[in-house]
Each structure stands twice: as structure tokens, then as C-alpha cells.
Amino acid sequence: MSGDDGTPGNSGYGRKAFKRSKSHFADRITADGRDGWPVEAGRYRLVASRACPWASRALVSRRLLGLEDALSLAITDPIQDDRSWRFTLDPDGRDPVLGIRFLSEAYDKRETGYPGGVSVPAVVDVPSGRLVTNDYQQITLDLATEWTSLHRPGAPDLYPHALRDEIDEVMAGVYQDVNNGVYRAGFATGQEEYEAACAGVFRRLEQLTPRLERQRYLVGDTITEADIRLFTTL
Template sequence: MSTSDANDQTGSYVHAGKPFDRDMTYIPDRITVDARDGWPVEAGRYRLAVSRACPWANRTIISRRLLGLEDAISLAIAGPTHDKRSWTFDLDEGGVDPVLGYERLQQAYFARYPDYPRGITVPAMVDVPTRAVVTNDFQQITLDLATQWTALQREGAPDLYPEERRGEIDELNRWMLHRVNNGVYKVGFAGTQSDYEREYRELWAALDELEDRLSRSRYLMGPAITEADVRLFPTLVRFDLVYYSHFKANRQPLFTMPNLWNYTKDLFQTPGFGDTIDVEHIKEHYYAVQTDINPTRVVPLGPDPAPLIDPHDRDRFPTDTWGPGGTAPQPPLAAEVVDPAHTPLVVRGR
């Protein structure tokens, strides 16, 4: 998405009198086994630029972890805030990404498109030799990690996009994108009262459907994790932290919905999911950057994220979390461990 998951870089996302309309035009190039777009799958060639604050980038971080592609694809982590130009690598020493040599992700876009007219978005795959962006198509990136990078995946990597179920997964993902993942933004950035109320009802109708769906199986598609879970989790884990209050999606907190909340806790406690979440980066990004709806830029101290590591009840369902032959991923690389002060995973010594 663009630098605040909306349509531009400036911090201005609410357009009075208009509904929220996300620009869904992205660089369509793909990294594939057959190099159909000129970008072959190759270990060490590409760097995945992300921010832990962004839910769309969070998907790619999770997929990379679950599939064990850390050694094949390096990670450039931008800070949680930005200015009107670009995400910045202000977390790195000297404010410069150590591999690309850039201060701003914008530089990778301009290396390929000097007059790039759209938002400088994360996630983005960058070609290390040329230091130029390859693609920022967040929906395709995770599908390609699952299907094109199989030769470089770890032993025991789960099949997140099983061929026999791709039609079902695609249908559910399209629905979730418009009704839930982007639905919270349609609520939060609505330009009129009537737009807000319509999108609010649409969002909650969809969340009610998911609450019902998750009353019948441990994960969205049954006993095993799939691409659908990778796409839903980043929205759910941010819901009570920011969407409930900041986006006025406040019919009720997620923790009052037993299936959705226990599902969120379950995934948070699953290797590869919760260990990618930086609570402080998430809150700082939304509240400090989106000044149209939080002009003071005050970042709330709450809510307490510690309940994410409370016991859940999802093991009441038939379970094959990693699928046939699959295993849990290894712990994150030392350089990619979330600051312990920013995650509830260590709040109670877990």
C-alpha cells in the first residue's frame, strides 16, 4: 500500500464528500521460475522492503517466515512513520539500508521509474544488483512466494495455496479484501456520514460472517493454515489496537467475539504470525501519520496487548496446522526479532 495504506504520501486520506477509494494499480511484474517478466527466482537476488506497521506488508513477512525463505530473500525494514515523500530506513544505522544503500524506499522506485506517479508502497520487492523496484503488487507477492519459490523453501514448509483449493481461497480472499481488509479503511476514511454508516454496516456484516465461519473449523479453510489466514490475521490483530477507535469501527471490540478473538490469539501464538507483530510500530504509524483523523498525532497508551497470549479454545477443532508433512518454522533470525518491549509475546515470560 502507499505510505499510510491509503492513496497518497501526505497524510491526507479523507476527501470530504467522497467515499474512500483505494488505488489498486501496482507494478505488475512477477518473480517467477520461468522469468516470464525478466525476473527469475534466484536466492539472494531480491530484498523485500516492508514496514512492520503496514498490514499489507505484514502478510509478506508472515509468508516469508512460514515458508522459510529468510536466507533466499533478505528483509529491509522501514520505520513506522514517514513524510510525504516515502517510507524511510530510519531504523538502520545512519538511516541507510545496509544492502541497498538507500535512505528512502522512494529511491528504489525512482531507480526504475524516474517519474513514478503513484504512492511509494510497501511491500516492495527490490532487485539488489540494480537497486530498482521489481514489484509492489502485494496480492501477487505472497502467492508467488508460495508457488514460485518452492525450490528454495525450507523442508517442511506448508502448502499455503494448495492447487485443489485455489478457487475457494481466491474467492474468499477477494471477499475479505473488499469487505474486511480494505473495509476498515472504507469506514475510517469515509468522507460523509452516509458513506461511513454504509461501510460500517458492511464491515460488521462481514465480521459476523467470519465469526460464524470460524465456529466450524480451526482455520478459514479447515484444519490447516492457508493463504487466507495469512491475509486475515494482519487485519484482526490490528483491530482492537487501532481500527476500533482510530477508524471508528466501534460496534464492539474484537475480544467480545469469541471465535474471531480466539482465532486471532491462536494465530498470534503460532510461530511465524505473532513474532512478526510490533505493537508500538502499528500504533505509532496509524495515530501519528493519519493526521486527517488524528490531528494531534497523540498515540494512545492502550489497549493492553497482553491478552493476545492468553489461552484460546481453537484446539477443540480437528487440526493439521502445517498440512501433510509440514512443520513449524524456525525462530526468526536474530536481526529480525521484534523489539521485546513492543510485543506481548514476552509480557508474561513466554
């Protein structure tokens, strides 16, 4: 399997320095449907592995925002085989809504011959069976800001306008040193690389500690996207 940029994906782990590629399918599901994918209850299916921290973000957001009825959920086998994510937890090994055995089938429907990797979280358009997005950074931001008409009453604002600069700044550091740092450590090819990544994780946690000594949440006084992104990696 290969990564989003066509470089070897999982098969390359542990053999070269870990480098994360950009999500190839970055269409957005928005209130105004500008990418062709309007927010609509019951239309899309979130595909997640409970073993994946990036996908777990989407599980937490979906639940906190009360989107369970609007956005259905497919859970993959936590372990991939060489065909990537599979629906072996479901009867007959098929996702009951999409009717597919491998997430790659939704990727293939979207783009024939796409040479990159298959990753979760992914959002699939149920009527066409096509992948909409695997953009793990944007999926949760859009659940928070574009799916508001379907949020439960009293849902938290996970990305409040007034705090976005601070949230973005905290998330950038958390991404670099913690979210991605644990991958750099886990897939390090040498001791030095491992130690540098590990040191980065703990340095960032130390840096965040004073915030959490004086307040319950990383930014502001309610839960935000920043908390979800840190928590799911921890």
C-alpha cells in the same frame, strides 16, 4: 504524494472517499523468470513496514515458508514523512543492503518521473537497486507458489491447487469488506460512509464465523493465504 493512478495518495486521505488504486509495478518473480525476474536466493529484498497490514502478509508468509535466508528484509520507519517510506531505523538512516534512505529511490531507479505513490510491501532487485513489484496481492501468492524450490522442508502449502476456488472466494469477500473496509472506515469523509464501511467489516466477520466454529482455518484443515489475509488486518 500521489496514488498509483496519479491521484493524490496519502495527502488525499480524509478529504475524498477512499478508493484503492491498482499496483503500478506488477512484474512477477517466478520460477521460470518470464518477467525477467527469476526466483534466486539472495537476489531480492523485501521492504515492509510493520505498521502496514498488506506488508505484514508478506512478513508472515516469508517466515512460515522459511524464506528468511533467501529473501532478505528491510524494515522501514513505521511513520512516513512527505517523502514516504524511510529507513530511519537503520544506522545513518540508510538501508544497509540497498544503501538508500528512501524507498522512493528504488522506485525512481525503476521508472524515472513515475508520478504515483510509493507503497509497501515492495520487492527490490538488490544488484540493480530497482523496484521489481509493489503488487501487494500477488507478492504473497508468488512466495507460496513460485518460490517453492527455496521453501523450508515441511513448509505449508499456502495456496493449494485443490482449494484455490474456495480460497479466492473467501479472500475476495475479506478484501472487499475487511482488508479494504477498514481503510474505507478509517479514511471516511462522512458519518454515513464510515458507518457503511464499519457495518461491512462486522457483517463479513459474522459471515465467516460459522466456518471457524467448525474448523480451525478458513479453508481446509491447514493454514492458507486466506487466513493470513484476514489475520493481518485483524
